[in-house]
Amino acid sequence: MQKNYFRNRIAMIFWNGDNDLQFRNLRYLPRWMVVVIDLLLVICSYHLAFLVIDDIGSNFYEVLTLLQQALFIILLYVASFFIFSTYAGLIRHSTFVDIFKIGLACATVMTVVVVVNYSSYFYYGEKLFLMPFLIVNTSLTFGAMLSFRLFVKKVYASFSHYKHKRDTVLIVGVNDDNIALAEALVTSNSRNFNFVGFVSLKKDCKQVKILGKPILKYDAKFYDRILPMKVTALIIAGSSLDLNQKNELVDKALANNLKVFSVPEITQWSDKEDVAATIKEIQIEDLLERASIQLDDSQISSYLNGKNVLITGGAGSIGSEIVRQVSRYQPECILILDQAESPLYELELELRDAFPDVSYKVILADVRRKDRLEQVFSSNKISVVFHAAAYKHVPMIEKNPKEAVGVNILGTVHLADLSMAYKIDRFVMISTDKAVNPTNVMGASKRAAEMYVQSLQQRATGKTTFITTRFGNVLGSNGSVIPYFKKQIESGGPVTVTHQDIIRYFMTIPEACQLVLQAGTMGNGGEIFVFDMGKPVKIMDLAKRMIQLSGFKPYTDIDIKIIGLRPGEKLYEELLSDSSTSMPTHHQKIMIAKDQAISYKDVLNHIIEIAAAAQQENDVFLVGKIKQLVPEYISKNSVFELLDKKVVL
Structure with missing residues (x-):
């Protein structure tokens, strides 16, 4: 436990701490840096190959000095870097293609040296390089360059873990769109979401699995059953639920300390955008929306x-x-x-x-x-x-x-x-x-x-x-209560409500x-x-719900204060x-x-x-x-109330 603590602490300091490195801000290694590191690896590999061959007692040819041999091979490697663009890709996203480029570069250098070596032997009767040395050097160089890329990928993935803590999620509903969403999360290996199963609102499907993941029945014991799975969030896709179902599910999820995400209809997904990027935490607007309007x-x-x-x-x-x-x-x-x-x-x-x-x-x-x-x-x-x-x-x-x-x-x-x-x-x-x-x-x-x-x-x-x-x-209009509450929540509260019983239509x-x-x-x-504005919404309930949707507890994490009606404000519209x-x-x-x-x-x-x-x-x-x-204009909570008690001439 102590070991894990210090490891996590060190990682956070390097990733997000107050230091000059701040790896979080280093989006990728510059190309010149990759070339320099590869060059250093080539030099180290050459030196290590020399030590290995020298240790087994082999004698190097003396037509070229060891320094001349080193310079020749190193220059060939530098040339191969630029010919095969081994430095061009993002190291943290190295693929088989990048490994193939490294292998091709090393093989090309080996081939050129062998051709030069035997050409010298054919024309002058003397070899320039010891073949066992060339084999060991090429192997070590390829291994070093490959290991460097794998190391960077591993380090970046480890540090990204601290920046992107993944949510373990269940997708609500089992239909074609939800299965497509699950498949997208699985195949994209999303850094934000760890998909572990589906939620069925109708049938009990204990014996059925989709994409190797279970289907869990949503019933009275649902939240107890998912405890061992360490689920942290639910995802509601498109319009798979009606408004009443959505509100009920969200309320129970929040009561059980689960986050709720929403994702648009599959027809709204963009080919240019990662599907995971379209998944957003559900907003209060999603829970106040109503049936679509039929227009002529x-x-x-x-x-x-x-x-x-x-x-x-x-x-x-x-x-x-x-x-x-x-x-x-x-x-x-x-x-x-x-x-x-x-x-x-x-x-x-x-x-x-x-x-x-x-x-x-x-x-x-x-x-x-x-x-x-x-x-x-x-x-x-x-x-x-x-x-x-x-x-x-x-x-x-x-x-x-x-x-x-x-x-x-x-x-x-x-x-x-x-x-x-x-x-x-x-x-x-x-x-x-x-x-x-x-x-x-x-x-x-x-x-x-x-x-x-x-x-x-x-x-x-x-x-x-x-x-x-x-x-x-209207929801989200400039100066309306919902954006105002969001700002207050983001700043740590308190959320201010003018009256305990005030209601509004949205x-x-x-x-x-x-x-x-x-x-x-x-x-x-x-x-x-x-x-038709639908049903009225109690602003106090709206404030509590928005705090919960933001991952906080009302009155515990974010306080709610009653500040009194503003000048001219009605209690009931x-x-x-x-x-x-x-x-x-x-x-x-x-x-x-x-x-x-x-x-x-x-x-x-x-x-x-x-x-x-x-x-x-x-x-x-x-x-x-x-x-x-406007004779029906009667001022409330305003300095102009005195006008309603006398006639203005």
Whole structure:
């Protein structure tokens, strides 16, 4: 035990320690170093061969001095190194081909020396080299060069053990895809995973083995049975389990201190990528996903195919996904408008690679500047607008209500007015569940924008169809709770939750954007479409689960702290699919909100007053004006609560 400890400790110091060697960072031996080492081995082999032959009493020929003989043979070996490229391969990945090159180089040197030796004997009657010496020298040289490569492979593998501690894994399910995954792990000799068997959720297959590995029945005694196998993780492949099965299995695995990995469908594997590299630790998003959405692609294609489409906020998490999805419907051109320079540039690079046949225009602009927006509309024959540009962070906007007015309200007004003026076919606005009975400035500003778009549809005399879509939190969007929790967990905690009982609705970004595209095909204009957000998620449970999925224990390894509701934050979000507040459509996941539209004149007058108030240095006065337009806006946990107790003149 003590011996193993010191050996492991020394290995870790050389591999990862604070030293000048740091073998971990030495990805491969430089070619010049391989040549130098091989040269040293040739010299040592020559010297050792001389000692062996001299010890048995053989006399060397004296036509050439021993130094001259050594130089001749060594130079031949150096030449053979370059002729046969014995130094070219990565030593740690030496194969039979590399061994063959070494043997060929040694045999070639031996052949050349023998030819020179007997040529000298034929022409001059004297040999230059002793044949037993040549045989011993060639054998020692080949053995030394081969041993060097085997030694490097062994050392690298040993050190890699400390860097890549393999998980002993079982694959959940027995089907063709899972067997293909197992075969890939076995044949690739993965450094990360040691595959030991399958898990059957249905049948008991004690007598059956696949690829020489057992099939274990998943039952009440499953975790007790796998203890002797020292299993550390389970792998769930593709969609072999439904969401309920997946959640149940993950919960029990975590309770038994097992990690859970997921791997995509076999159709998504890349020929260029090691299969093991596609296996990732399961994420909370995988456990919150829902059944795939059925879209009417023909309807979506009819209003996007061959059209110029403007997407505002196009570099954001929602806007960029809309860009990706619209790209699949062969539009004439996609105009991506955003004020965030770096994300816009990064998205452009991604799109050029992912959709080389689609035409893009990347526009750096601010929706608050109507003159700049008018340049965009006048210069491009736009048919469809997806308006996703918005400020959305509740606490930040609660402190900066003027910015919400500028972007969320006036930005929408500018785009909607220009869409009507330039006879855009469809204007699709992206709103939020926080606009339902808002308790914060952000939600109220989005509700004000909704009201303007609705009222404009009533007034519109042109062909523009104004559509509003409303949904809740999306998984992985910028600033959402899941990336925030991940950062807190990575830094060692604590994970902060605002309230013990707070709940939220979640959907994935692609799902939300698919529904946005589908909603764009529906209605006569002026409707507010709301999405079925599924079941609510308790944020406290979400935090605990994410900690467990990261390999830690809540409250033991990573603490969870209650910090109190943030300014303007609701404890419970409104249920968007509530039958009392919405009506069904022909799509089961899309409903129409029962929100009464207000006349264009009234809405416009309020917005003019709000815009004027935003020019003053009085946030309370400004928020009061917003409350006049949105009477259901009742502040929660905010400095603006005082406005709900008196009338602002």
